[in-house]
Amino acid sequence: MEHRLQEPRIATHNVRIYAQCGILLASEQEPNNTDNEYHANTALPVASPHGYITYEMIYRYCSMIFIIHSQEVWSLFPLLQDGLPGRVLHHDRQTLLRPGNYIVLRDSDQKQISVQLTSEEAPRRVRTNDYTTRTQGTKERDRLQLHLRRSLCERDTVCAMNTISAFVTSPDRKYRGLEAAHVFPVSQLAQWNRNHYRRYITDTSPAVDIGDSGLYSPQNGLLLSKNAHDVFDDFLLGVDPDAGYKIVVFGQDIIGLGGTCLKDSARNGTNQTNRVSPDLLRWHLRMCVYRNMKANAEPPPLWEDDLGSDDMGQILEQPDAADRMEVELFTRLGGLVA
Structure with a gap:
């Protein structure tokens, strides 16, 4: 050559x-x-x-x-x-x-x-700390998220990827440092509906618990430490259900997490309706590959948490305003359509 x-x-x-x-x-x-x-x-x-x-x-x-x-x-x-x-x-x-x-x-x-x-790209996620607008939708989303966290705490009990969630804990705060992570982001509801991904949720729980979309089902969730949650959301960490649920790290693996396996509690669940969906893990892994392995993939623009006083104006000035707007609207009003 x-x-x-x-x-x-x-x-x-x-x-x-x-x-x-x-x-x-x-x-x-x-x-x-x-x-x-x-x-x-x-x-x-x-x-x-x-x-x-x-x-x-x-x-x-x-x-x-x-x-x-x-x-x-x-x-x-x-x-x-x-x-x-x-x-x-x-x-x-x-x-x-x-x-x-x-x-x-x-x-x-x-x-x-x-x-x-392929021209396919991983979706972008945004985390917001803005609680100034407590709409009905926000409260409903928070209620669904709280129910999901409780379900995942009951199922997994510790980080599903075996990372350290807290250096000090106590019986009354045994879930300190653990967060409910969504495999498929709830902000991408339009894509979820367009591709009929609801079929991957076999959970028969009522919509009041998992939302009409099913996105708040434990089948779309993992209990993770904050650090693991951050890199999972950034598609730097995936799970391969076709390789024994092996954890795959797309980057420098500081703690040697790659090659270990997802906890049995998440893989098998306490029953067939609360085990994490292998199909949704495949979707997430594909997004990791798009984001990290594809040679022509460009790093996504950073979406800052704090937009300032003129949120709408600053969003519209960005080149990816449509994508950001979709995520922001669902972040603030998602409970109304979940």
């Missing part, structure tokens, strides 16, 4: 997947031996420092973002130092992916194949 290889936007991405012409298609970060040293002596579950993404997983993630118009079968090959492809990577569920450069070629003869990247 004589073409110069394009560098990834994130320099720490050490798995890089190229087209024949040297154009970067996808990249991600596999842990190095030193990534987990910080928590080597803690009680936190530590995954293998040598990585946890298998060949089967990387093929599946690439399939989420690759568009190949022909019916030809493609495969991944490691790029050797001389620029030639090595042995094909088989769809193996056991063999772990190693850091390095890879190339997408036609499976039959290792020739060039045309690959485009």
Whole structure:
């Protein structure tokens, strides 16, 4: 391969997947031996420092973002130092992916194949601390959220990803530091309805408990520590239900969380109607891949929590005003349509 290889936007991405012409298609970060040293002596579950993404997983993630118009079968090959492809990577569920450069070629003869990247993007989420407008919708949303948190506390009891929620706790505050996280964001109600995702909620609880949409069902929730909740909402942390509910970290894995598994309580629930939906976890994981692995993905503009006194005016001045407005309206009035 004589073409110069394009560098990834994130320099720490050490798995890089190229087209024949040297154009970067996808990249991600596999842990190095030193990534987990910080928590080597803690009680936190530590995954293998040598990585946890298998060949089967990387093929599946690439399939989420690759568009190949022909019916030809493609495969991944490691790029050797001389620029030639090595042995094909088989769809193996056991063999772990190693850091390095890879190339997408036609499976039959290792020739060039045309690959485009999907234009799909992960939705943006906004967190607001504005409680000045206590509308009926806001109060109703808060009531639904409180019911969800209680359901998740009863189901999971601790962080579903086994992260530390608080350094000090007490019997009367045993859920200190734990938050109810939505797998599918409640602010994206239009997309939820448009794609008929309600079918993934088999919870038969009344709408007064989970909302008409079902978005406040524990099947769309995980009990997480605040830190885990933040990165989960930012699509930097996902769960792969097709790989044993393995936790996948899209970034530098400081505590070695990647490769561990979601707690059994969330996976199995106390019954079939409150276990987290594997289909919604697949949706969330796909958004993680869009946000972090796709080579042409741009970092989303930062949505500040505090817009100032003229909220509406400042939103309309932003280039993504429509997206922000949809999220803001649901954040403030969501209870009326949940």
